[in-house]
Amino acid sequence: MKIAVYGASGFTGGLTAHELRRRGLAPVVVGRDEERLRRVAAEVDADEVRVAGVEDVNALAAAFKGCDVVVNCAGPFTLWGEPVVRAAIAAGAHYVDTAGEQHYVHHILTTFREESGITIVPAMADDxxxxxxxARLTAERLAATPADLLIADLRRLGAASRGTARSMAAVATLDxxxxxxxxxxxxxxxAPSTIAVPGEQGEVTVGSFALPGVAMAPRHIKAGRVRSALREEVVELFLSLSAGVAESVPEIPDAEQRASDRWLMLAQATDEQGRQAQGWVTGLDPYRLTAVIAVEGARRLAEGGAPSGARTPAEAFDPTGFLNFLEPFGVTWQVK
Ligand SMILES: NC(=O)c1ccc[n+]([C@@H]2O[C@H](COP(=O)([O-])OP(=O)(O)OC[C@H]3O[C@@H](n4cnc5c(N)ncnc54)[C@H](OP(=O)(O)O)[C@@H]3O)[C@@H](O)[C@H]2O)c1
Known part of the structure; x- marks a missing residue:
């Protein structure tokens, strides 16, 4: 099984290359800067280093030749994602990425939905x-069609990489x-609303924000309305990010803080009669978990059996099986 990591010289790309090595899968490290790639290649004893930028899709496709899957970690995806998808298709490789940018995820799922022969799964990150x-398991638990499905990212402010800040700055001006x-x-x-958060007293205020769940869930869940939200203070921070401010964020977040940061994704489905189902999934160390999720997604695609074309995680993988896989990494989840 040959898995390429595009953007392996970056923070998330490096974690992904390390995770592949931990799983006994020698990564092919790919990116635009040979010197930075060689550093990570030495750390993970990579199979190969291949150099190609996003401006030349043919060169990128040549760099992915012979690989079963491409894991793309080069953001902002809004700016650089699509050529990598096109190159993976040209090389006949499956594709996953770590995007959290809603409009990009929506664009990829719409544009490449009917591709045949390979599977494209954007947003294989911790959100x-x-x-x-x-969201899929929660909607299934509700006996009726959800009139409203809320997918909320309820993490508190924590350590973020410069790459995350750049990506949030790239989408901050988009509704x-x-x-x-x-x-x-x-x-x-x-636009604010309140929600009860598992494990917390009272309700917290959340605001709408462009999260990938809205781009994904309506493709496999029949629902009247699907919306997404973040804690109010996190929305405020993301909306205040300009490209200039993003450059002042450290490239790699503090290791201790990162390891203790908790992420929490919640889905709440409500039917016409007001009956509700709620599901949540939570864990620590969001960047490490992102690498685990992206690598396991890539490994499952390489094994075969996923439907072809651009698919959401719940369309490509068995939701219960995938969440159970994450439990040994400290992830807990529940639907009620
Ligand atoms: N949604 C989530 O939960 C989640 C979690 C983790 C990460 N992410 C996303 O993953 C992405 C990466 O984050 P990060 O912290 O790893 O960022 P990073 O450290 O800045 O790494 C970015 C990578 O992209 C490459 N790159 C940037 N611009 C490029 C271009 N024009 N052509 C080719 N390669 C280019 C960089 O190459 P050089 O080394 O040559 O500069 C580097 O390898 C971000 O979009 C982030 O939002 C999302």
Whole structure:
């Protein structure tokens, strides 16, 4: 099984290359900067180093030749993601990425839905992956069609990489999408509501934000309305990020803080009569978990059996099986 990591010289790409090595899968490290790639290649005893930038899809496709799957960690995906998808298709390799950018994920799932022969699964990170899987299980638990499905990322402010800050700055000016009456529509970011958070007293205020769940869930869950939200203070921070501010964020977040940061994805499905099902999935160390999720997604695609075309995590993988796989990494989840 040959798995390429594009953007292996970056923080998440490096963690992903290490995770592949831990799983006994020698990575092929790919990116634009040979010197930075050689450093990570030496750390993980990579199979090969291949150099190609996003501006030349043919060169990128040549760099992915012979690989079963490409794991793309080069963000902002809004800026650089699509050529990597096109190159993976040209090379006949399956594709996963670590994007958290809603409009990019929506674009990829729409544009490449009918591709044949390979599977493309964007957003295999700690929000998009578990968020889509738990949304599916929560909607299934409700006996009726959800009139409203909320997918909320309820982590508190924590350590973020410069790459994350750049990606949030790239989407901060875009209105989040909501799904209603059979289509996706832009809404205003920040519109507040309150929600009870598992393990916390009282309710917390959340605001709309462009999370990948809205781009994914309506493709496999019949629901009247699908929306996404973050804690109010996290929305405020992301909306305040400019490209200049993003450059002042450290490239690699503090290791101790990162290891103790908790992420929590919650799905709440409500039917016309007000009956509710709620599911949540939580864990620590979001960047490490992102690497675990992306690598396991890539490994499952390489094994075969996933439907072809651009698919959401819940369409490509068995939701219960995937969430159970994450439990030994400290992930817990529940649907009620
Ligand atoms: N949604 C989530 O939960 C989640 C979790 C983790 C990560 N992510 C996303 O993953 C992405 C990476 O984050 P990170 O912290 O790893 O960022 P990073 O450390 O800045 O790494 C970015 C990588 O992309 C490469 N790159 C950037 N611009 C490029 C271009 N024009 N052409 C080719 N390669 C380019 C960089 O190559 P050089 O080394 O040559 O600069 C580097 O390898 C971000 O979009 C982040 O939001 C999302």
């Amino acid at each position: 998009g992956g578990p968020g889509d899987l738990i 989040p999408l909501e799904f209603s009456d059979g289509d996706w529509r832009p809404v205003k970011a920040g």
